[in-house]
Structure formats: structure tokens, C-alpha cells
Amino acid sequence: MKFAIALFSAPHAPSSRRALLFAQAALAGGHQIVRLFFYQDGVYNASSSVVTPQDEQDVAQQWRTFVSEQQLDGVVCIAAALRRGVLDETEAKRYQRSAINVDAPWQLSGLGQLHDAVQDADRLICFGGP
Template identity: 80%
Template sequence: MKFAIALYSAAHAPSSRRALRFAEAALAGGHEIVRLFFYQDGVHSASSNCVTPQDELDLAQQWAAFVSSNQLDGVVCIAAALRRGVLNEEEAARYQRPAINLHAPWELSGLGQLHDAIQTADRLICFGGP
């Protein structure tokens, strides 16, 4: 089965951990993840500036490692990211901001990427939300 996964909550939220464990289990079960889409507060899961307390799991780091090691398409909604100060080098330069906190393996893109993933996947699985 082909899954598209959308994450709406920040890295420290329980739903982020559930989403990561679901994605790991899906791949371990022989399924395919066509795209991971981070939206709303989920964009914080892609920020390299998140600092996790020593006694907690560093889910932002785990997400980045998971996306990299499995060569997945990890897309961060550009509108949600800009609103929350999650910027790659190009957007930081465009808006004359000093900080860059979005690095590979993440890609900034629009909601069209989520739509495309939904069209390609057999199932869209959403975690978190308002």
C-alpha cells in the first residue's frame, strides 16, 4: 500500500511520535511512503533549532534521520513554515532574515505537493490537528 502522511503537530507533541512510529512500521511492513507533508505546527518538526530536554526523545532529529536514511520525500509547507520562522537559506535571504533553520533532507514547497501525494497514494494518514 502507498501512504501519504501529513503531520500537523509540533515535534514535542505525542502525535508526532505516533506519526513517526507509524511511518517506521509502514516501511517495515513493506509499504511505501510517497510523501511526508509537514503542515501547520508540524513544520517545527523539521526545524534544526529545536532543542529537546535531555530526558526526552529528540523527535525533530529522529524525523530528519528517518527521512534521510529512507530517502523519503519530506516536504514542509512553505506558507506554514514562513509564518512560524522556519526558513531555508533561500527564504532567509529573500526575507532578509539572519537565521536558517531548515536544512536537508527537508524541502519547502506548497500545498500542491500534498494534493499530488494524495492523488498518488492509496491512503492519506493525518496526525495531529487543530
């Protein structure tokens, strides 16, 4: 089965960890992940500026490692990212900001990427949200 996964919650939220565990289990079960799409507060999972307390799991780092090692398509909604100060090099230059906190394996892109993923997947699985 091919999954598209959308994550709407920040790394400290339980649903972010659940999404990661689901994604890991899906691949371990022989399924495919068409795309991971981080939206709303989910964009914080791609930020290298997130600092996790020592007594908690660093879910943002776990996502980064997972996406890199599995060579997955990790897309971060550009509108949600900009609103929250989550910037890659291109957007930092465009908006004349000095902070860059998103780099590989993440890609900033539009909501259309989620739509495309849904068209290619058998199922859309969403975690977190309003």
C-alpha cells in the first residue's frame, strides 16, 4: 500500500511521535510512503532550531534522521513555514532574514504537493490538527 502522511503538530506533541512510529512501521511492513507533508505547526519538525529538553525524545531530530536514511520526500508547507519563521536559505534571502533553520532533507513547497501525493497514494493518513 502507498501512503501519503500529513503531520499537523509540533515535535513536542504526542501525535508527532505517533506519526513517526506509523511511518517507520509502514516501511517495515513493506509499504511505501509517497510523501510526508508537514503543515501548520508540523513545520516545526523540520526546524533545526528546535531544542528538546534532555529528558525528552528529540522527535524533530528523529524525523530528520528517518527522512534522510529512508530517502523519503519530506515536504514542508512553505506558507505555514514562513508564518512560523521556519526558513531555508532561499526564503531567508528573499525576505532578508539572517536565520536559516531548514535544510536537507527537507524541501519547502506549496500545498499542491499534498494534493499530488494524495493522487499518487492509496491512503492519506493525518496526524494532529485542529
